Amino acid sequence: MTPLLEVMAPGLLSTIQDMGRPDAAPLGVPRSGASDPWSLAIANLLLGNERDAAALEVTVAGPELLVLTPCTVAVSGADLGATDGLEDRALTPGGSYRLRAGSTLLFRGAPAGVVSMSARSYLAVAGGFEVPMVLGSASTCLAGGFGGLEGRALRTGDRLAVRGVPDGPVAGARWSGATPMDTPDAPIRLLPGPHTAIFGSTVRDRLVTGRWTVGAESDRMGLRLEGQPIPSVDADKGTIVSIPVTWGAIQLPPGGHPIVLLADHQTVGGYPVVAVVCTADLGRLGQLAPGASVRFAWTDHETAVAALRSQVRAFDGAAMLLRRTDSWDRLVEAAEG
């Protein structure tokens, strides 16, 4: 276990996340894990890590980290101005970089004058961060106060350690595939939920014609959407016997402002579920920043699964390409070295 990074400033909400603990839901445990799992996988693949290795999820305004040991890191997801402070070098998302001891790694936030629609960046280190596995995952469970680093977001003075050799892989890998940040304006695709039918066409129409904005109280549990509220139908449809709910489920509370559930969502809910975001769009959903506008469009099961299938294929293709390039680089390096 090598201490690798020391937290000089924690940022808005920086947490250790992997792919979460979906198997713990029967214990009432939120799944947790990366809000944008595609970007987490990209950061890990750039380093030759397992796709689900634990990385740092950085939110909107990022942390400042002192590099204690030479290491190779990868940055992915939203462009939150990641910078190698020693060399004043931009660490653009979708790349791997070598950092020297004594450098600072900082996330300066979105470039000046740019209102970022994407909220989350991922920082992976070669080998993955070393934190205890709890219920099968390294993810931080903020509600339960366990997992990740002591069950909480980073604080000044924390030290992050790494598993294995932090400077093994060569730097300079670039992700050539698609990312959830590529199509910020495309609508998020919806499937009907268990209660869509009983609400009738008004709710169905208003969800997709409404101009929704991600509210400021949104967090890792859910996006609170602001906009023209959807008129509540019969009051007795407003609450139901609690049912288990999923990531991407859209609840409609009596006030008429939809809540879209994210990775930290509670396992059960008592509000009607009027739509569910398709799996292919969960990464884009998890990137939506407070203040971002969001549009929805209805789709059907076959179209949603076809979108997921082609997304997975393209992703695997880009990952293969990365491995080939990586081994090529290693050969060149070996020949030159």
Next chain:
Amino acid sequence: MTAPRQTGRETDAAIVPIVPMGDAALLVVLGEVVEPTLCDQAHELARAVGDQRAAGASSWGTPVPAYASVLVPFDPLAWSLDEATQRLRALIDGERDVEPVGDDPEGRIEIAVRYGGEDGPDLDDVARRTGLSTAEVIAAHGSTDYLVYFLGFAPGFGYLGPLPEVLRLPRRDSPRVRVPAGSVAIAGAQTAVYPLETPGGWHLIGRTDVRLWDAGREPPALLSAGRSVRFRAVGAGARTR
């Protein structure tokens, strides 16, 4: 032990609705009410899916039961919606012997509670609204064994019931932003202990030192579906912290 009760399926399996919850999960709706028999069926179905998953030859995820429904995740790249639905339907049809989850072979869990005062800030209000004395509220709450219907809402949070009729009140008008860990609460036909500090809208009548959740413990949750729970009043002097 809880009273024996009817455990067979009263509903015809052929009409149990199975509806998609997104493209990667199905929701089986066994009913729309809080009723121990429905909850038994939900757990039985979750067990059946879990068994098939453990056997390895399936694309199910971990099923999540609640009061009267079960969420069953599946891999949509492996199974079509029809295929997943039919497989689940076959499991529902094949399910015959519903074990009553209420018969607790491990014996009931006793939870010592300090009622009222700082520990139960809503006790007086509950007494006023139910027309009982605080002593009667405490006696009623401790008068019966509660069934753990399922865990949800927060890590280790068990939905317990049924609450004696005389104690049933709607939730508070405005939820508290912070409910202390260990708070014992009631709402509607339910009672519960908050395992962790969370927001909450139930009436807080007492508090316990028993740890409902400890991520470092195995198992981390004190409660599990089907166990029975009894609350016992202790004086403030019995504090063990």
